[in-house]
Amino acid sequence: xxxxxxxxxxxxxxxxxxxxxxxxxxxxxxxxxxxxxxxxxxxxxxxxxxxxxxxxxxxxxxxxxxxxxxxxxxxxxxxxxxxxxxxxxxxxxxxxxxxxxxxxxxxxxxxxxxxxxxxxxxxxxxxxxxxxxxxxxxxxxxxxxxxxxxxxxxxxxxxxxxxxxxxxxxxxxxxxxxxxxxxxxxxxxxxxxxxxxxxxxxxxxxxxxxxxxxxxxxxxxxxxxxxxxx
Amino acid sequence: xxxxxxxxxxxxxxxxxxxxxxxxxxxxxxxxxxxxxxxxxxxxxxxxxxxxxxxxxxxx
Numbered sequence: 001x002x003x004x005x006x007x008x009x010x011x012x013x014x015x016x017x018x019x020x021x022x023x024x025x026x027x028x029x030x031x032x033x034x035x036x037x038x039x040x041x042x043x044x045x046x047x048x049x050x051x052x053x054x055x056x057x058x059x060x061x062x063x064x065x066x067x068x069x070x071x072x073x074x075x076x077x078x079x080x081x082x083x084x085x086x087x088x089x090x091x092x093x094x095x096x097x098x099x100x101x102x103x104x105x106x107x108x109x110x111x112x113x114x115x116x117x118x119x120x121x122x123x124x125x126x127x128x129x130x131x132x133x134x135x136x137x138x139x140x141x142x143x144x145x146x147x148x149x150x151x152x153x154x155x156x157x158x159x160x161x162x163x164x165x166x167x168x169x170x171x172x173x174x175x176x177x178x179x180x181x182x183x184x185x186x187x188x189x190x191x192x193x194x195x196x197x198x199x200x201x202x203x204x205x206x207x208x209x210x211x212x213x214x215x216x217x218x219x220x221x222x223x224x225x226x227x228x229x230x
Numbered sequence: 231x232x233x234x235x236x237x238x239x240x241x242x243x244x245x246x247x248x249x250x251x252x253x254x255x256x257x258x259x260x261x262x263x264x265x266x267x268x269x270x271x272x273x274x275x276x277x278x279x280x281x282x283x284x285x286x287x288x289x290x
Contacts, residue, residue: 002282003289004286004289005282007235007289008235008239008250008254008255008285009254009255009257011239011255012255012257
């Protein structure tokens with residue numbers, strides 16, 4: 001092993017990777033499972049590592065832009081937030097549609113094991129709707145595939161980002177201000193809708209990314225998320 | 231030095247970063263990384279070598 005490789009091993013020990021020392025045994029255990037499950041495993045591992053790296057850099061020392069991907073969502077931590085304002089949860093998502101219209105327009109088939117609302121929103125590869133839970137409005141967005149760039153989030157230094165126990169891999173974002181950017185047209189970098197976002201739960205399951213946003217706390221959001229995909 | 235190495239890892243292309251992370255942070259062998267990523271072992275070796283070359287520039 002070279003000096004550089006030893007330095008990498010030492011660095012790995014210092015990183016706050018959520019899976020901790022059990023990561024290797026978890027990998028070996030899951031390698032024995034079906035090939036189809038490996039993709040989710042790989043994504044989860046990549047994310048665990050990315051988060052470990054991201055969380056290991058104290059904000060005050062970070063001149064580096066830190067980012068990681070979870071399914072179709074890119075989270076980028078920056079020191080100064082771009083200009084944004086409070087807007088509706090569905091700002092930038094287009095007109096309200098029926099479920100059938102939204103599924104056709106987005107190319108995404110809804111997964112929702114709960115009473116279905118009547119209004120849906122669609123962007124290529126993205127299907128969204130508003131749910132009501134514990135008296136709060138919550139935006140559910142489902143993104144198909146693992147392409148990045150459909151959605152970006154910029155978390156300011158006060159936003160907490162932590163792993164969440166849901167799906168193949170989950171993340172909980174809370175506190176501070178963060179900016180959500182919806183790309184208005186797929187495949188092109190065009191005018192984007194920027195708005196300040198609330199608490200967010202992100203998770204992947206299969207080839208899909210789920211995103212819940214609203215005024216719920218972490219436990220409530222996890223309960224709702226698990227109901228959606230149970 | 232740790233910060234510079236961490237930054238260099240973070241700036242690697244994703245396919246190389248994952249291989250480095252699984253090999254050196256998670257402690258997997260090249261064979262295990264290949265199995266986990268469903269890649270030929272040769273691909274893992276070449277990605278690892280390219281990544282280490284890039285990291286060496288920051289480390290040296």
